[in-house]
Amino acid sequence: MNDDQRRAANAAQLASPSYRMAATDPDFLLGDSMRGVRFQMEYAKAEESLRSWGVRSTIVVFGSARIPEGHRWYEGAREFGRIASEQGGAIRGTVGQPRDNVIATGGGPGIMEAANRGAMEAGAPSIGFNITLPHEQYPNPYSTPELTFQFHYFAMRKMHLAMRANALVVFPGGFGTLDELFEILTLRQTGKAPTIPIILFDESYWRSVINFEAFAEHGMIHPSDMDLFAFADDAETVWAKLLEGGLQPHEARE
Template sequence: MTDTPPRPNAAQLASPSYRLAVLDPDFLLNPSMRGVRFLLEFAKADEALRAWQVRSTIVVFGSARVREDGAGRHPFWYAEARAFGRIASERGGAFLGRSGIRDNVIATGGGPGIMEAANRGAQEAGAPSIGFNIMLPHEQEPNAYSTPELTFRFHYFAMRKMHLAMRANALVVFPGGFGTLDELFELLTLRQTGKAPVIPIVMVDEAYWRSVINLEALVEAGMIGPADLGLFRFAPDAEGAWACLMEQGLEQVSAPGSAAPKDI
């Protein structure tokens, strides 16, 4: 048996430059392609959400460290986030109506803790929910309750934040740490500067939030205006959070129309 002689153009066929661009990981992961990767991270999630006819969301933030059987207030916060996921899904329009559109679908960061609880409540209601996961040094895995087809993973925090904000009809914030504060102040800044539509922002468990943030001190120091304290409200629990959203005019039931997201 004789060896097959090499093809005269073997070097050309094996060259990285000959790869199709979309199948060339070295090319796609090059720093010069960062803008393309941004676009891909936007488009992949956007296409999936449109396929599911998700027009709007209710974003739920909170600590990944909260546990259902944890210490202190952890079981209460977990239970209320779970209850809120169910309440919002049952009452907000997450099921396909006659218009074929889903509104106020629960969206979280996709991880454990409060995020898991909110996705879990939506699943228990039989409704879809979204998990916008992020790659971290210690790999974050998606929780077991977000809808598999609506469970995403992002490399860029900026693109993940955009997807969290662009369809949001409301933001409900449970107790959390640096990440929760980051997302909360991101949305408060967008509201304050008029870069996002007017949406209700509700912070659950007033005692917790007042113990970690003194927003009145910002007013006293002239860093924000008194009216800025009206950008958010406090609620004691899941039912209270839902009532706050209703009082602030949350759009509940889908009406016929496109599934175009808000411009931010």
């Protein structure tokens, strides 16, 4: 039997999905049994890139994807991204030096775009942790391309957002923004995350949408939990309050 005859004889076997190598079989990799593997892969891929860029710590910035350029909130996030990147240690002074307080966002438009943009304008890298959504979300053009990721699992995206965070700065937003805010507040309250400063931008907005004091008045939180966060109304004040809250610029770590 020659090669052509051999291939014809076992064509069904060669064409069967079971004959594909596991690592190159998309049907297998995307099946239910590989969910844990996919979860691990989402962790490892981003982790490898962040380490290769020397990212030791981040400042997470969240806010609405609906805020346009020119709006006070957009420009505040843009200015904060610049200030934090210039003064926080995201720009390497020497080869091999770790990067601290690198701006990290959800990678989308609006406030997230603005913060990534400010970092880029400062000459610093920044991170975009994008998520696949039913309505296609595209990464903004200002996050560093090599640090722009796409996640399927919200849980893994949240883990990467939280695990290096030295601080959280939350601009006005909707459900997604509240989700990230209360995620970190809960980790802080329960001691599952280190002590990091959390700043809410535009006190009037936040007090108009959330009655924080009511949580304490009804006994749902301890009054001291109100100290887990602070307010600021401009980018310079955000940076100052982060420093007051214990944020260390890169130079202070050396």
